[in-house]
Amino acid sequence: MPVIKEFESREADVECLEVLIIENSANASVKKKLESELRKIRMGDKAEKNAGYLLGSIYKDLPESFLINGLRLDFDGDVAQIDHMTLNSIGVVFLFETKTFSTGIKIDDNGVFWRWDGYRKTYIEIPSPLEQSKRHERVVRHALEKIGYKPEVVKHLVVVDYKAKLIKPKIGFENVCRPDMVEKAIEDSLQRTSIFTAFKIVGKMI
Numbered sequence: 001m002p003v004i005k006e007f008e009s010r011e012a013d014v015e016c017l018e019v020l021i022i023e024n025s026a027n028a029s030v031k032k033k034l035e036s037e038l039r040k041i042r043m044g045d046k047a048e049k050n051a052g053y054l055l056g057s058i059y060k061d062l063p064e065s066f067l068i069n070g071l072r073l074d075f076d077g078d079v080a081q082i083d084h085m086t087l088n089s090i091g092v093v094f095l096f097e098t099k100t101f102s103t104g105i106k107i108d109d110n111g112v113f114w115r116w117d118g119y120r121k122t123y124i125e126i127p128s129p130l131e132q133s134k135r136h137e138r139v140v141r142h143a144l145e146k147i148g149y150k151p152e153v154v155k156h157l158v159v160v161d162y163k164a165k166l167i168k169p170k171i172g173f174e175n176v177c178r179p180d181m182v183e184k185a186i187e188d189s190l191q192r193t194s195i196f197t198a199f200k201i202v203g204k205m206i
Contacts, residue, residue, distance in 0.1 A: 021035060064089040065086055065087070065088040066086065066088070067084065067085075068087075070082075071085050073136075073143050075139050075142050076142070078142075080136035080139035080140060081136075082095055082097075082140070083098045084096035091150060091153065092152065092155070092190070093140065093144070093151045093153070093155070094186065094189075095133045095136060095137065095156050096157050096159055097130075097132065097133050097159070098159045099158060099159070099161065099164070100161045103164070104116035104164055104165035104167070105166055106123055106166075106167040107167070108169075111173075112125060113125070113126050114126065116165070129158045130175070130176070134156055137154045137156070155186075155189045157176075157182065157185055157186070157189070158176040158177075160178055162178055166178065174189070175188075175189055
């Protein structure tokens with residue numbers, strides 16, 4: 001599988017923060033905030049790099065598929081920042097969000113996402129990464145159709161870091177998973193494709 005765009009680290013941001021931390025070493029509160037931001041960037045870089053490697057290994061034997069890492073689309077004023085995207089010659093597109101909630105993440109029965117706050121010892125509601133990915137879909141479809149590629153189906157997966165505790169309902173949210181379950185999540189997601197869309201995809205395959 002060709003990789004159209006490799007993972008790009010935020011090394012420049014890391015270096016800038018390291019300098020700022022040194023310059024603000026006497027200001028404890030500012031230094032703490034800078035160090036926290038530095039940890040987030042490093043964790044995010046590591047998670048995206050690992051996810052890109054994982055997706056590359058999953059799709060490596062599929063010559064008609066393509067992987068794009070760290071994609072930013074700005075189309076007619078709409079902006080979408082996508083961690084990873086795969087697409088193939090029959091119109092199947094997957095959008096991947098990688099999350100590094102090291103303290104834990106929970107999805108309740110209503111589909112609300114919560115992050116564990118170790119300082120406050122409670123869960124705090126956060127924006128749904130699934131809904132975030134779905135908002136990106138409109139931009140992705142428009143951009144791809146502009147270059148002559150029409151997606152038949154767009155699927156959304158959220159990949160949670162191994163270190164994070166993941167709590168979710170027993171049924172549903174199979175598309176929110178740890179890295180070792182990504183391949184199964186992809187297969188399950190395709191099996192839930194509507195019959196009409198499945199027929200169109202099969203027609204293209206034939």
